[in-house]
Amino acid sequence: MTDFSYExxxxxxxVITWDAKSRSMNVMTxxxxxDLEALFDRALGDADVKGIVLTSGKSTFAxxxxxxxxxxxxxxxxxxxxxxxxxxxxxxHAFLRKIETAGRDPKTQKGAKPIxxxxxxxxLGIGFELPLACHRIFAADNPKAKIGxxxxxxxxxxxxxxxxxxSRKLGAMAAAPWLLEGNLADPARAKAAGLIDExxxxxxxxxxxxxxxxxxxxxDLVKPWDQKGWKMPGGAPYSHAGFxxxxxxxxxxxxxxxxxxxxxxxxxxxxxxxxMVPFDTALKIxxxxxxxxxxxxSSTAMIRSLFVNKEALEKGANRPDAPDQTVxxxxxxxxxxxxxxxxxxxxxxxxxxxxxxxxxxxxxxGKAHSQGLMDKAVGRKKMTEEAREKxxxxxxPTPDYAALNDCDLVxxxxxxxxxxxxxxxxxxEAELPETAIFATNTSTLPITELAKASRSAExxxxxxxxxxxxxxxxxxIIKGAKTGDRAVAKALDFVRQIRKxxxxxxxxxxxxxxxxxxxxxxxxxxxxxxxxxxxxxxxAARLVGMPxxxxxxxxxxxxxLGAKIARATKAAMGDAYPDDDVDEVIFWLxxxxxxxxxxxxxxxxYDEKGKxxxxxxxxGEKYPVAAEQPDLSEVEERLLMxxxxxxxxxxxxxxxxxxxxxxxxxILGWGFAPWTxxxxxxxxxxxxxKAVEICDRLTGLYGERFKTPDLLRDLAAAGDSFYGRFGDxxxxxxx
Numbered sequence: 001m002t003d004f005s006y007e008x009x010x011x012x013x014x015v016i017t018w019d020a021k022s023r024s025m026n027v028m029t030x031x032x033x034x035d036l037e038a039l040f041d042r043a044l045g046d047a048d049v050k051g052i053v054l055t056s057g058k059s060t061f062a063x064x065x066x067x068x069x070x071x072x073x074x075x076x077x078x079x080x081x082x083x084x085x086x087x088x089x090x091x092x093h094a095f096l097r098k099i100e101t102a103g104r105d106p107k108t109q110k111g112a113k114p115i116x117x118x119x120x121x122x123x124l125g126i127g128f129e130l131p132l133a134c135h136r137i138f139a140a141d142n143p144k145a146k147i148g149x150x151x152x153x154x155x156x157x158x159x160x161x162x163x164x165x166x167s168r169k170l171g172a173m174a175a176a177p178w179l180l181e182g183n184l185a186d187p188a189r190a191k192a193a194g195l196i197d198e199x200x201x202x203x204x205x206x207x208x209x210x211x212x213x214x215x216x217x218x219x220d221l222v223k224p225w226d227q228k229g230w231k232m233p234g235g236a237p238y239s240h241a242g243f244x245x246x247x248x249x250x251x252x253x254x255x256x257x258x259x260x261x262x263x264x265x266x267x268x269x270x271x272x273x274x275x276m277v278p279f280d281t282a283l284k285i286x287x288x289x290x291x292x293x294x295x296x297x298s299s300t301a302m303i304r305s306l307f308v309n310k311e312a313l314e315k316g317a318n319r320p321d322a323p324d325q326t327v328x329x330x331x332x333x334x335x336x337x338x339x340x341x342x343x344x345x346x347x348x349x350x351x352x353x354x355x356x357x358x359x360x361x362x363x364x365x366g367k368a369h370s371q372g373l374m375d376k377a378v379g380r381k382k383m384t385e386e387a388r389e390k391x392x393x394x395x396x397p398t399p400d401y402a403a404l405n406d407c408d409l410v411x412x413x414x415x416x417x418x419x420x421x422x423x424x425x426x427x428x429e430a431e432l433p434e435t436a437i438f439a440t441n442t443s444t445l446p447i448t449e450l451a452k453a454s455r456s457a458e459x460x461x462x463x464x465x466x467x468x469x470x471x472x473x474x475x476x477i478i479k480g481a482k483t484g485d486r487a488v489a490k491a492l493d494f495v496r497q498i499r500k501x502x503x504x505x506x507x508x509x510x511x512x513x514x515x516x517x518x519x520x521x522x523x524x525x526x527x528x529x530x531x532x533x534x535x536x537x538x539x540a541a542r543l544v545g546m547p548x549x550x551x552x553x554x555x556x557x558x559x560x561l562g563a564k565i566a567r568a569t570k571a572a573m574g575d576a577y578p579d580d581d582v583d584e585v586i587f588w589l590x591x592x593x594x595x596x597x598x599x600x601x602x603x604x605x606y607d608e609k610g611k612x613x614x615x616x617x618x619x620g621e622k623y624p625v626a627a628e629q630p631d632l633s634e635v636e637e638r639l640l641m642x643x644x645x646x647x648x649x650x651x652x653x654x655x656x657x658x659x660x661x662x663x664x665x666x667i668l669g670w671g672f673a674p675w676t677x678x679x680x681x682x683x684x685x686x687x688x689x690k691a692v693e694i695c696d697r698l699t700g701l702y703g704e705r706f707k708t709p710d711l712l713r714d715l716a717a718a719g720d721s722f723y724g725r726f727g728d729x730x731x732x733x734x735x
Contacts, residue, residue, distance in 0.1 A: 001021065002031075002035045003018060003019065003020040003021070003026065003029070003031075003032050003035065004016055004017065004018055004019075004032070004035050004036055004039055005017045005019065005057070006039045006042065006043070008043075008046075008048070008049060009210070011050070011210065011214060012048055012049055012050035012051070012214075013049075013050060013051050013052070013053060013210045013213050013214065014042075014043040014046070014049045014051070014052045014053070015052075015053045015055065015206070015210075016036070016039050016040070016043070016052060016053070016054050016055070017055055017056065017057045018036075018054070018055070018056045018057065018058075018061070018062065019056065019057030019058060020032075024058075025058065025060050025062070025063040025122075026056055026058060026060070026061065026062040026063065026127065027062065027063055027064060027065065027066050028062065028064070028065040028066060028069070028126045028127070029066045029068075029069060030066075030068075030069045030072060033069075033091075033092065033095065036095075037095045037098070040052070040095075040098065040099060041098075043113070044098075044102060044103050044113060049113065050113065050114075050213070050214060051113050051114035051115065051116070051210075051213030051214065051216070052102075052113060052114070052115045052116070052213070053115075053116050053117075053118055053206065053209045053210055053213060054115065054116070054117050054118070054130065054131070054134060055117070055118040055119075055120065055205070055206060055209070056118075056119070056120055056121075058120070058121070059120055059121045059142075060120065060121035060122040060123070060145070061117075061119040061120060061121060061122060061123040061127050061131075062122075062123055062124065062125075062126065062127025062130070063122065063124055063125070063127060064124045064125030064126055064127055064150075064151075065125055065126040065160075067303060067307055067308065069088075070085065070088070070294055073085045073087075073088035073089075074294065074295075081295060082291055082292075082295060085290075085291045085294050085295070086287055086288065086291045089159060089160070089287040089290055089291065090283075090284070090287050092160050092161075093160070093161055093283045093284075093286075093287060096129065096130065096133040096160060096161050097133070097161075097280070097283070099115055099130075099133040099134060100133045100134075100135075100223060100226075101226075102114070102115050102135070102221060104221065104222070109218065109222050109226075109227075110218045111218075112135075112218065112221040112222075113221075114135055114136075114212070114213040114214075114216035114220065114221055115134045115135050115213075116134055116135065116136045116137070116138060116209040116210075116212055116213050117130065117131035117134040117136070117137045117138065117209075118138045118139075118140075118205050118206055118208075118209040119131060119137065119138065119139040119140065119145070119147070119187075119196070119205075120140045120142065120145075120202065120205060121140065121142050121144070121145040122144075122145045122146045122147070123139075123145070123146075123147050124146065124147070124148060124149070124150055124184070125149060125150065125151055125158070125162075126160050128147055128148060128149055128162065128195075129149070129158060129160040129161055129162040129165070130160075131196070132161065132162060132165040132166065132169070133161060133165070135216065135220060135221050135223075136197045136198070136209075136212055136216070136220070137195075137196040137197050137198070138196070138197065138198045138199075138200055138205060138208055138209045138212070139187040139190065139191070139196050139198070139199050139200075139205075140187065140199075140200065140201070140202035140205045141187060141188070141199050141200065141201055141202060142186075142187060142202060143186050143187075143188070143381060143382075143384070144186075145186055145187055146184040146185070146186065147184065147185055147186070147187065147190040147195060147196065148178055148182065148183060148184035148185060148190075148195070149162045149163075149166065149178055149179060149182065150182040150184060151182065151263075152179070152180060152181065152182040152263055152264060152267065153182045153306070154302055154303055154306045154307045155261070155262075155263055155293075155298065155299040155300075155301075155302025155303050155306065155674075155675070155677075156263055156290075156293060156294075156299060156303065157179065157263045157264070157266060157267035157270070157289075157290065157293065158179065158267075159286065159287065159290030159293075159294075161283060161286070162179075163179060163267055163270050163271060163274075163286050164270070164271075164274050164279070164282045164283055164286050166178060166179060166195070167179065167271045167274070167275070168224070168225045168232065168233075168275075168279070168282075169194065169224070169233075170193070170194050170195075170233060171232065171233030171234030171235075171245075172232070172234055172242070172245050172246065172249060172271055172272075172275070173234050173245045173248075173249070174193070174194070174233070174234065175271075176249055176252070178193070178195065179267055179271070180249070180252070180253060180264055180267060180268070186381070187199045198212075225279045226279065232275050236275050236276060237272050237275055237276060238276070242275070246268075246272055249268055250268060253265060253268055258542060258543045258544075258545065259543075260298075260543070260544065260545045260673070260675045261298070261545075261674075261675045262293060262296045262298055262299060262675075263293050263299055266289040266290075266292060266293050267289070269289055270282075270285055270286045270289040270290070273285045274286060297684075297685045298675050298676065298677070298685065300677075301663075301675075301676060301677025301678070301681035301682075301684070301685060302674060302675065302677050302681075304663075304677055304681065304723075305660075305663040305664050305667060305677040305678050305681060306664075306667065306674070306677075309660040309661075309663065309664050310501055310664050310668075312660065313501055313502060313503065313660065313661060313664055314496060314501055314502075316492060316496065317658075317660070317729065318492075318504055318657070318658060318661070318729065319488070319489055319492045319493075320485035320486075320488050320489050321485070322485050322486050322488075322489035323489075324493065325437075325486065325489045325490040325492075325493040325494075326493055326497065327346075327351055327408060327409045327490070327493065327494045327497055328351075328352070328408055329351070329352045329353075329354070329406055329407045329408060329409075330343075330346050330351050330352065330353045330354070330407060330408075330409050330410070330411065330494075331353075331354045331356065331403075331404040331407035331409070331410035331411070331428065331432075332346075332353060332354070332355050332356065332410070332411050332413060333356045333357075333410065333411070333412045333413065333414060333424055333428060334356075334357060334412065334413035334414040334415075334424075334441075335355050335356070335357035335362055335363050335365060335366025335367070335369075335397065336357075336366070336413065337369070337467065337468070338413045338441060338465060338467060338469065339355065339357075339366060339411075339413035339414075339441075340355070340365075340366035340367070340369035340370055341369070341465070341467070341468060341469025341470055342411055342413060342441070342465060342469055343355045343366065343367070343370060343395050344369065344370035344373055344374075344395075344469065344470055345469055345470055345498045345499075345500070346497075346498055347370065347391045347392070347394040347395050348391050348498075349497055349498050349499060350394070351394065351497060351498070352394050352396075353394055353395045353396065354396050354398065354403045354404060354407060355367060355395055355396065355397045355398070356397075356398060356399065356400070356401060356403065356404070357397070357399060358399060359399050360397070360398065360399055362399075363397035363398055363399055364397050366397060367392070367395050367397040370391075370392065370395060371388075371392055373470055374388040374391060374392065375388070401427050401428060401430070401431045402431050403431075404428055404431045404432050404436075405431050405432070405433070406433065407432060407433075407436055408433070408435065408436050408437070408490075409436065409437050409439065409490055409494055410428055410432060410436060410437075410438050410439065411439045411440075411441055411463055412424050412425065412428065412438070412439065412440045412441060413441040413465075416442060416443070416444060416445060418445060418449065418450065421440060421442070421445070421450055421453070422450070422453040425438060425440070425450070425453040425454055425460075426453055429454060429455050436459070437459050437460075437461065437486070437487045437490040437491070438454055438459060438460050438461075439460075439461050439462065439463040439487075439491060440460070440461075440462055440463070441462075441463055441464060441465055442462060442464060443464055443510075443511075443513075443514055444509070444510055444514060444565060444568070444569075446480075446507055446508075446509065447460070447461065447462040447478045447479070447480035447483070447507045448480040448481040448482070448507050450462075450480075451480045451481075451482065451483070457480060457481075457482035457483070458482055458483065458484035458486075458487065459484065459486070459487050460480060460482075460483060460487065461477065461478065461479065461480065461483050461487040461488065461490075461491050462476075462477065462478030462479075462480065462507070462511070463475060463476075463477055463478075463491055463494075463495075464476035464477075464478060464511060464513070466513070466669060472668070472669075473500055473501050473668045474500065474501055474502075474503065474513070474664075474665055474668035474669040475495045475500045475501070475502050475503075476502075476503055476505060476511055476512060476513055476665065476669065477491045477492065477495070477502050477503065477504045477505070478504075478505055478506070478507055478511050479504065479505070479506050479507060480507050481507060488504060491504075492504070501664060501668055503658075503661035503662075503664065503665040504657060504658075504661065505650075505655050505656055505657065505661070506654055506655050506657065507655075508650075508653065508655040509569070509572075511655065512647075512650050512655055512656050512661075512662070512665060513665060513666075513669040513670055515646055515650055515655070516643045516646045516647050516650065516666065516670070516672075516679070517553075517643065517669075517670040519642040519643060519645075519646050519705070520546075520550055520553075520639060520642050520643045520670075521550045521553060521554055521562070522550075522579055522582045522642070523550065523638050523639055523642040524537050524538075524541070524549065524550025524551050524554075524639065525550070525551075525554075525582045525585050525586065526581060526582060527635065527638070528551065528585065528603075528619065528623055529581065529582075529584070529585055529623050530626070531623065531624060531625055531626030532625075532626065532629065532630060532635065533625050533629055534551060534603070534615045534619055534620075534625075535615060536629060536630075536632070536635060537549060537550065537551060537635060537639075538550075538551055538552060538615070540632055540635035540636045540639060541636075541639050543632070543636065544636040544639060544640055544673055545673030545674065545675050545676065546639070546671060546672070546673055547671040548671070550639065551603040551604070551615070552603070552604060552612075554586075554596065554602070554603060555596040555597045555602035555603050555604050556596065556597055557596070558595060558596040558597075558598055559586060559589050559590055559594065559595040559596045559602055559603075560590055560595040560596070562586050563583075563586050563587055563590045566579065566582075566583050566586060566587075570583075578705070585623070588622065589602065589603070592618075594616070597610060597612075601616070602616070603615060603616060603619065604616055605617070637694055637698065638698060638702070638706075640673065640682065641694060641695065641698060641706060642705070642706075643666070643672060643679060644679040644682060644683060645695065645705075645706065645707075645709060645712075647662050647666065647679040647680065648679070648680075648683075648709045648711060648712055649709055650662070651680075651711070651726075651732055652709055652710070652711050652732060654731070654732065657731050658726075658729050658731065659680040659722050659723070659726045659727070660727070660729060662678060662679060662680055663677055663678025663679065663680050663681050664678065665678075666678045666679050680722040680723065680726075681723075683712070683721075683722055684721040684722050684723050684724075687716075687721075688712055688715040688716035688719075688720065688721065688722075689716040689719075691708075691712055691716070692708050692712060692713055692716045695707065695708040695712070696708060711732065
């Protein structure tokens with residue numbers, strides 16, 4: 001069944017409506033391209049059709065392209081994947097160019113049929129590249145709609161003409177935020193920026209588009225770059241203004257990406273080279289750079305983790321076979337920053353929330369946190385006042401546990417103290433229905449132990465939110481030893497309701513995310529103590545793609561919290577505790593009152609407003625910088641491997657059940673260098689054999705913490721890869 005319908009009205013306007021019945025949002029497929037081109041051919045070849053309007057039968061226009069389209073191009077080309085991708089992309093270019101020229105006589109520039117795009121809502125990726133090929137773009141006045149080209153965020157760049165058309169439409173400098181940063185805009189802002197042409201009331205959208213089609217002149221149907229004497233807005237690369245633009249753009253790209261992301265550099269090259277040649281040649285240049293990116297291991301890994309795997313997890317790839325567990329009423333216990341954040345994101349998605357704290361004042365303060373966030377959203381026009389009031393009305397703050405009597409899920413977010421959590425669990429379950437699921441929000445405490453306080457360990461589960469809840473996308477779901485399938489399904493369905501990305505792991509100390517991030521932090525501290533220049537540590541982390549250096553990350557999290565976790569962990573592990581050398585530095589800073597950014601003093605110095613001024617000079621007095629410094633590459637390897645090896649060990653131990661979750665969780669949870677596609681993606685990029693070589697060398701230099709895991713050595717010996725062996729979601733035990 002086709003995703004497109006075709007109808008010619010009494011005035012001779014052909015309306016092509018995109019409405020994929022099997023999806024909530026239109027997504028372009030390979031079959032979709034074929035069907036859509038056939039309808040355009042039909043309209044362009046029909047003498048009775050005076051013009052065309054392309055629109056959507058949904059409240060949105062389109063969410064982009066199914067990336068399997070590109071995968072099929074590559075796979076079907078066999079031994080020459082580059083040729084398969086390039087030829088396939090050029091077919092898309094030819095189709096969009098057909099829309100753009102619309103039967104126009106190339107000599108007289110006349111005879112084209114007007115084509116308008118009418119966007120009822122969000123238009124992303126190919127959903128915006130298609131309209132860019134039309135002669136005029138109308139958008140409904142829908143403040144929730146997002147328009148733009150976000151491909152750069154998943155390791156690609158707009159490759160269906162979006163790069164070439166938008167840079168020529170706006171000029172390289174004005175197009176940069178939309179192309180190089182993947183910015184999105186609501187219709188009003190999109191019009192102000194020149195991305196679209198008209199914003200009209202939603203009820204007038206189709207009528208206004210038809211009206212324009214019937215009144216358009218030949219001059220309206222020739223894009224600027226097809227007109228004689230056209231010049232690049234802002235100047236071509238060889239002009240004075242253009243030279244300054246591209247020099248600045250190159251510096252900006254390298255400054256932001258640190259040279260590790262291939263897509264922005266390829267995009268800039270496509271714009272630069274394309275600006276110096278005719279439009280059709282520019283499309284070929286864009287297609288060549290796009291083909292190269294699709295074959296780049298980094299882009300492949302990013303697409304796999306940030307698009308394919310992320311989407312699969314959000315759709316329940318690892319959900320147990322259990323009935324629907326949609327949350328109808330949620331209880332949140334603890335109205336601090338974490339609990340208030342959980343209540344906030346839940347109310348935003350229409351879930352009724354009971355927010356409990358020790359007294360009414362504390363509970364009200366938690367709701368006020370949500371109101372503050374919503375007030376900011378209203379001020380930025382990202383939320384209407386009506387939507388704010390509706391969401392706030394769903395949050396009931398109270399100190400009364402009896403208010404939980406009809407909740408089907410409770411998330412406890414009290415202090416990280418087993419005794420406090422035990423008391424909270426018993427008080428809550430005394431009021432809850434027998435069928436309710438109880439979840440504890442914890443980042444370190446073992447779920448199996450906490451479940452002993454519950455009336456039913458089968459209905460007890462861990463849900464680890466990351467802070468701040470309103471911004472962090474990942475939620476880590478932790479199964480205790482006796483947690484049942486219904487509890488897991490409940491947690492997964494809840495996370496899907498609040499539009500977060502879940503990963504499911506087994507119970508173990510620090511679970512998965514913290515288990516991997518602590519070695520990264522510790523490695524930075526160890527290097528500092530050993531005399532490695534602090535700036536080298538921090539800059540090496542950024543150069544390898546980490547959002548924060550390990551020392552800055554400790555400051556942000558809080559040094560006193562790190563000290564508290566260290567003491568608790570040592571008490572639990574006894575003589576097996578491996579991080580006494582790290583604790584020496586942390587405890588010293590704690591004793592000095594330098595407990596991180598919140599105190600305006602930590603590894604970094606801060607001004608009175610809390611702005612970082614640079615690394616604190618006192619570090620060098622306590623731990624002098626060594627005369628001989630390690631190579632940058634060695635520091636980078638230590639920082640990446642410290643995290644990566646722990647991810648592999650978590651998979652070996654059965655804590656991590658799926659490497660796809662390991663990669664998605666690493667990027668979304670603690671910002672593991674996104675260009676790698678995650679720790680397992682990185683190991684596959686460099687190859688298991690090379691990884692073993694690095695591990696063996698680092699083990700010889702720095703000890704057993706870099707010891708090669710047996711699984712990694714086995715993959716190297718077999719010439720295999722993580723995704724080659726486990727990419728279908730198989731756990732190690734099932735391999």
